[in-house]
Amino acid sequence: MRLRLQLTLVFGAFIAVILSAVAASVYLLTERSLSAGVADRAESALAEITSGESTIAEGLQKLPSNTYYQILIVGAERRPETVAQIRSGVSYSNFSNSNLVTTLSDSALQTLLEEGEVAASVTLNDESVRLMARLGRIDFPAQGRAFQAAFLVGIPVSLMNATLDQLQRDLMLTVLVAFLFFALGVWLLSERVLGPLKNVTEAAGHVSGSDLSRRVPVPHNRDEIRDLAVSINHMLDRLQESFETQRRFTADASHELRTPVTAIGGHVSYLLRRTHPTADQLDSLEVIQREAERMAKLVNDLLELARADAGFTVDLEPMNLVEVAETVRKEVAPVAKGANVTVSSRTPLAEVHGDPTRLKQVVLNLVQNAINAGAENVNITISVERHQVRLEVLDDGSGIPPEALPHLFDRFFRVDGARSGRGNGSGLGLAIVKWLVQQHGGTVEVESRLGEGSVFTVLLPAADTRLPGEPGARATLVEGLKTWTRG
Ligand SMILES: Nc1ncnc2c1ncn2[C@@H]1O[C@H](COP(=O)(O)OP(=O)(O)OP(=O)(O)O)[C@@H](O)[C@H]1O
Ligand SMILES: [Mg+2]
CATH class of the missing domain: 3.30.565.10 (Histidine kinase-like ATPase, C-terminal domain)
Known part of the structure; x- marks a missing residue:
């Protein structure tokens, strides 16, 4: 994978993780604080209708208009002992078709029996409601009687949920947009950084054994890439120099060898043709002739390659x-x-x-x-x-x-x-x-x-x-x- 893409993906993923963590924290904190607000409202509503300081009627009047309440009178003297007792209590509520107690599960009612208080999130008339229930007594001073009762209040939380949904959408959009901007930024920045490097690499790729005269472009900015380009060019200078020296040596040496080798060959031919050597001398002369021929070929081949290195071309x-x-x-x-x-x-x-x-x-x-x-x-x-x-x-x-x-x-x-x-x-x-x-x-x-x-x-x-x-x-x-x- 290209370095540029790698950088973009790694930094993009990094920023996405950080932004997601921040967004999740914001969401959780908001949710917690909104829930606490609703719980407070439910608590204070319950306190209004169960406090001994005001009458039930006064308490009920003080409840906000959208608060559900239900009072279940469950007996005369003794506190209720079974869930069924609570469910069958005489109900008094502000919404005739909203029976709060039916929304509570048996286990929630059991908690109410055991601890005298319970809180739950329920659905009432297709609406999410935060519900709190408490056991207590209700006085009827006119009759001089008091009854055991279960008080239930429900605060609709649809507004809170809508707010949280909106917040969630906004946060997700923010994270996405921030990620895209950041990734684009890294992509563009890495082009700025890697672009000159690419030029250097491309130019270095064009330098070949047959053409060592090319140099990589040196960027104007005084940065690491400039240092790299300068170093590569220095290296190419030295390489070209030693290549030239070697080429010149091969060309000069083979050129200088040509004359003596030809002379040796000529003289051996002369001795073979015009003198009468002994059998041993003949053997030696033949060896000299063979080796002289071999050396002549070698010298010619070396000259040929020296010509190739010098950039000679052939006529077509x-x-x-x-x-x-x-x-x-x-x-x-x-x-x-x-x-x-x-x-x-x-x-x-x-x-x-x-x-x-x-x-x-x-x-x-x-x-x-x-x-x-x-x-x-x-x-x-x-x-x-x-x-x-x-x-x-x-x-x-x-x-x-x-x-x-x-x-x-x-x-x-x-x-x-x-x-x-x-x-x-x-x-x-x-x-x-x-x-x-x-x-x-x-x-x-x-x-x-x-x-x-x-x-x-x-x-x-x-x-x-x-x-x-x-x-x-x-x-x-x-x-x-x-x-x-x-x-
Ligand atoms: N047709 C072939 N069959 C088997 N081996 C081969 C063949 N052609 C080349 N070679 C091997 O490749 C080597 C290199 O060949 P090359 O022609 O470059 O050099 P050379 O024949 O040894 O010497 P020169 O051609 O310079 O006199 C040879 O030494 C030989 O071992
Ligand atoms: Mg050969």
Whole structure:
């Protein structure tokens, strides 16, 4: 998940939790204080009708208009002992159809019996009511009598509930809006913070081995990101410097080696041709000649790669890849160590934009590798696809172990290791092949099975994707046919 989204979610969740906790506290406190207010009102209403200071009639007159009350006369002398006794008391209430006692459960009435007082929240006529009940005595001074009674008062709480509902909605909306604003704020802020970092990362991604001259942009703000960009640029300076030094060294060294190596080769040839060395001397001279040839190839390869590093490009012209493959086949046939090299192509013309000498070098390298790998059959297959030409070099040689495949195109990489002594190569061939193919806008890949063989696939953009017979394709087709029949 992107850092920006992570920051937004984490901070958003954090603020949502805090705001929810605050909102819940506000709600609970409000509810508690409103309930306490209602309980106080119920308590004072009950006190009005049960206090001995005023008469019942006075007490009842003092009750607020929306207060329910019910007085149940339950007996003469003794306090009621059963729930049924209370329920069957003689009722006197202000609302004829509102029988408060029926809303109370048996267990609530039992509490009333045991503790002389009870409070409950009930529903009366579809309305929520806070109900308080108390046992006591009621005097009838005119008759000189007193009776046991249960006093019940109910305060409607619908207003309080409506207030609480409204408060709940308001709080939820506030939390949601605050969360959205906060998340948006974090999202925008993180863009400000991470934006420059993204630029630095993108620019750093464009710096490659072949182009170390690029630098990451340095932001104007004096902050950590500026420090990072400056450090990366310093690192790139040093990297470019050492890369340049190494490149110059390789180029200079191989250039300087070229003359002595050529001289050694020339002198050995002279000695072999013009003198009569003994058998031992002949052996030595042959070794010197072989090694001089090997060193000459190495020097040439190194120069080639130095040219690649220096950014040299190849000249491209329309050319026929089939012709190149044929030339390679003819050239390697005499030195193929008994390998059977063949070229198969369905069409005599596979036209690409390329440098024929360089592409010959590519095919030659691949074929020579196959021969060196002990292949008996090496087949160069060429096919023209929609927009590209496919050249495959198949062999039944030793194959390449899977762990070596990712490094095959690295410089100086050899499957047996550079110092194993096996083979003559220096491990530069495929690195050069890759560079040359890339210079032609193509790709090179390898598939191989150990013990069975390998196939190297070179894909190059086709020079003319028009089908033979279409205008413009004819001239090159005729050229191609000529070379095909000549070969
Ligand atoms: N067709 C193949 N079959 C088996 N192994 C291969 C094949 N092609 C390449 N390799 C392995 O890959 C290694 C690297 O090949 P590369 O052409 O780069 O170097 P090289 O042939 O050893 O030397 P150079 O080509 O510079 O003379 C070889 O040493 C060889 O072990
Ligand atoms: Mg090679």
